[in-house]
Amino acid sequence: MKKNFIYLIFLFITIISCKANETINENPIRKNVYRNPILNISLPDPTIIKAENGDFYLYATEDISNTPIYKSENLVDWQFVGTAFTDFTRPTFEPNGGLWAPDINYINGKYVLYYSMSVWGGEWTCGIGVATADNPEGPFTDHGKLFKSDEINVQNSIDQFYIEEEGKKYLFWGSFRGIYYIELSEDGLSIKTGAEKQQIAGTAYEGVYIYSRNGFYYMFASIGTCCQGLESTYTTVVARSTSLFGPYVDKDGQSMMNNNHEVIINKNNKFVGTGHNSEIVKDNEGQEMIFYHAISVDKPHGRVLMMDKIQWNNNWPFIEGGSPSLIADKPMFN
DSSP states (O other): OHHHHHHHHHHHHHHHHHHHHIIIIIOHHHHTEEESOSEEEEOOSOEEEEOTTSOEEEEOOTTSTTOEEEEESSSSSOEEEEESOOTTTSOOSSTTOEEEEEEEEEETTEEEEEEEEEOTTOTTTOEEEEEEESSTTOOOEEEEEEEEHHHHTOSSOOOOEEEEETTEEEEEEOBSSOEEEEEBOTTSSSBOTTOOOEEEEOTTOEEEEEEEETTEEEEEEEESOSSSGGGOOOEEEEEEESSTTOOOBOTTSOBGGGTOOEEEEOOOSSEEEEEOOOOEEEOTTOOEEEEEEEEESSSOSSOEEEEEEEEEETTEEEOGGGSOOSEEEOOOOO
C-alpha cells in the first residue's frame, strides 16, 4: 500500500512537471509575446540606438547614477552593462545637477551622447552638454556644455534631440518654455558659428522627437506633469509637417506653435504618466516600435520602461487602443 502511494505521488509530480515544461517551453503564445513594462525598474526618458555590432543600447535619466546603459538583441530582453560616466568623469557644469534625458547618436564614427544637466527649479542655470565614445558601452568622454539657458536665452533648456537633414546637423530642445532648434557644427560637438536659434513649437511641450516617414516629419512630444506619481498627467502627442522646420500641425491644420496636436499615448487603468518617447525602432519585418516611460498603477515607484507598436492611418500614427498594451506580439528578429 505504501509502495503504491509513493508511486502515485511520483506519477503526479511527473505529470505536473511535464505540464509546467510544456507551458513554459512549448506554448507558442508565451514565446511570442511580451508584457509591459519591458523593464519594471525606473528608466525615465529612454533613448535607444542600434549599434554597429547589431545590438540595441538604451540610455536613460539617471535614477541609476551616472546614466545607465542597457543592452538587448531583441528589444524585449535587456541587460544592464554599466553607466556612461563615473563619479569622476560625470559632467560638472551644473553643480549638484542631475543627468537627464540623454539622446544617443552615431556621428562621424563616434557614439555621441547629448544630455541635459539640471537641478529641480534651475530653469536658468540648466543646460545641454555632449560626450563621445568609441563604443556604445563607453567609457564616454565629456566635452562639456553646448549651452546653458541663460547663455542661449531659452528658459529650461533641456530635453534635446539630434537630427540630420541634407548633410547638416541640428539640435531641437525645450521644456514648457517653447521648443527651439539650432544648427550644429560638422562634428556635432558645438553650435555652428553664426547659427541662430528658431522657435518651432509652443509652450505645452517637452521631450520632442522627430520621425521622418512617407514625406512627412512627425514631431512627438510630451505634455502634462511627469513626476507626481499616480497624479501624473504626462501624455504623448504628435503633429506633422512636410518640412523638418515646420509648421507642425494637427489633423485640422492647427499649429503646434499654438499648442495644437493629436494625442497618441494616454493613460489607462494600469499605467499613467505615459510620455517622453525615444526613437522609433524597426524590427526585421519593418514593424515600428516606440519606447517611452510610464508609472505603473500596481507599483507606482519610478517611471518604468514601456514599448508599443506604432500603426498608421492616413499617414497619422497611433497605437492600438490609444494607451499602453498589457501584452503584445514581440518584435521580429532572426
